[in-house]
Amino acid sequence: MPPFDVPEGDPFGPHNLPYGVFSTPGSPERTVGVRLGDHVLDAGAAAHALGSPYASLLARPTLNPLLAAGRTAWSDVRRALTAWVTVPAHRETVGPLFHPLSEVTLHLPFEVADYVDFYASENHARNVGRIFRPDAADSLTPNWKHLPIGYHGRSGTVVVSGTDVVRPSGQRKAPTDAAPVLGPSVRLDIEAEVGFVVGVPSELGRPVPLGDFRDHVFGLCLLNDWSARDVQAWEYVPLGPFLGKSFATSVSAWITPLDALEEARVAPPERTHELLPYLDDADEEPGGYDLRITVAVNGHVVSEPPFSTMYWTAAQQLAHMTVNGACLRTGDLYGSGTVSGPAERERGSLLELTWNGRDVLELPDGERTFLEDGDVVTLSAWAPGPDGVRVGLGEVTGRVVPAV
Template sequence: MSADFGPQTQAHGVYSVAGEQPRVGVRLQDEAGDVVVDVSALADRAGLPWAEALSAPSLNPFMAAGPRVWAEHRRWLDGLLGLDGPVPDAVRDASHALDDGSRAVRLHLPFEVADYVDFYSSRDHAENLGAMFRPGQPPLTPAWTHVPIGYHGRAGTVVVSGTGVRRPVGQVRAPGAEHPEVVASRRLDIEAEVGFVVGVGSALGDSVPLERFADHVFGVCLVDDWSARDLQAWEYVPLGPFLGKSFATSVSAWVTPLSSLEHARLPAPAREHPVQDYLDDSAQPWGLDLHLEVRLNGHVVSRPPFARMYWTAAQQLAHLTVNGASLRTGDLFASGTVSGAQRDERGSLIELSWNGEQPLELPDGTTRTFLSDGDEVVITAWAPGPGGTRVGLGEVAGRVEPAR
């Protein structure tokens, strides 16, 4: 059995069982199965000062407690979950099976999303899109290698993994047409991304330097930034994505603490230009060796490598706040589409099908350029952990529902 959620991972989520209120749990996977451990109840029995925060219906109160509490909580979990030995009976007794088929456990959106920012930090992805839409011109815009490019999304349409995604409706102008029409998107796409969840906020007017990244960011989740490419193409000049992105963004039900990824840290790729001082991460690199996998209707279509991302999450946070923008508990910022140099490493269908010109062939004999109603997309990821183990980032799944 895969052990992506062994004691080394400590992925946190919010769950409920019939007749009880949602509360914080930790996922645990070993030879006995895949379970959620009721750490709220166990912390209460142990008399831990942060036990009340774990009884909340979101991770926000616990995340707001800050890095000192996160570290103490992790040390407690190391012993509780059997990091150095078998899982204690008390943990088994406070666990609920996730894979028994009964759906007795319901997983909820793990945190209340305060603000949502999406970046555009894969050079491979940016160059692919530039080659498609600006042929004969440099694939990257002038600012791209100097600054992490991003846009502000809609926090209210961030949904938990497993939520159906309704095909959006909006304005589209067909090639050669004089006027746009209002239609259901015909070019619905995915974007395989990694999200970073802010635990501790900052004051308006302050900036968060690179070296304080881990003081503010609690953990990591997976993101599918659903995209209506035809709506986006018509609306995005000059202010960028709007209705083509705001209808739904899916996140995994589990947030893996940043502290679980120490063995996955590595330097980012070489920079094309010297970066500004506030983006200089040479002393504290926060590149991450994350291995993503994208499945469409059960078939693996891509394995994007996060290690190739040009801008790191620490640089993204430093840039997000350099103008004095404040952070709040529950802020989510995402990496942008994760893509690699090879075709089977591209993290979106617009790349995999090269804007529809090269249909993607699936093992069941069907082809796709963009998503059809009923299609299900599942994105998973793992990172190297201590002693040759793996650290899981859960999964983010969604099925396309017909437009209303």
């Protein structure tokens, strides 16, 4: 099918146009691409051929120059791309610059600067509290409703979708063990999340207010925060996640610009505690996003977490991340935290789905409590778009391979 003739209702139609970085078999050089249906447009070559003033931002091996260019450039480039793939007069020039998606190699789309992961789903936090603190009066920690809890991760182990994930090794100690042992994790888990990609940096010492969220954040992607639960349980007191999280974080090869998700914006859940002014979004534009996520293990759907239930928004997370004066850098990535809904089939981690291994998941290829070597985990999602058309988010997939 010709690249312009995208079927009606295709979630990767001209209303979407996510950005990625690709190479072709004939050339190892990487360049910015834009997805249309099952094709990829060489955005840099198209910009050059059509005399775009933004050609220098698009003919690059990474999205970082475009990310740093700012909101005006983001909007101008998006308008131009939409015209290039929809206006018939451009077809002769742009048509030869498309490549079938099946014939290109997709790469990590941006150079990750810093990586932060949050804990923003009340359903997930309450489930974790009930699992590990069953006798507590409140399943939430005292600070949870007052600030977005998070931790700094390891940016160097963020990998693109399709990259194998080596089962991590580390210290683990079960409650009944006399001493810790070193070995491969036996409780390897996933966390279905959404990642937000920062474009414009901020000044050191100057917090970023809620209202400036869209001036700094370029877009979002699906994210899998792989987790070694046994390693995490032994190491995380008193300083939090470390080796149980830092071995791999998978992200989509496609970054969906926020401008493609206008119809998906929704109000977050009702706040039950008064917020400090820097987090109070009562008078701000709706900060939530209606993203419908699907989690599959070996092709079998195990969960469908709704992102619209997230208590803390991406704007609040950004404001909290910088309130102490920490600066943003182009390429910063921050994860939403595990997305879990109120229903059992809406839980975004195996920890919750199996209630820490108490229950089993029945899969066509056998039972699971946590991941086995060879298992393939796939996150996919869509959001409401214009005129009832869905906006597709690039999927995230990863296969577990044995520890080295």
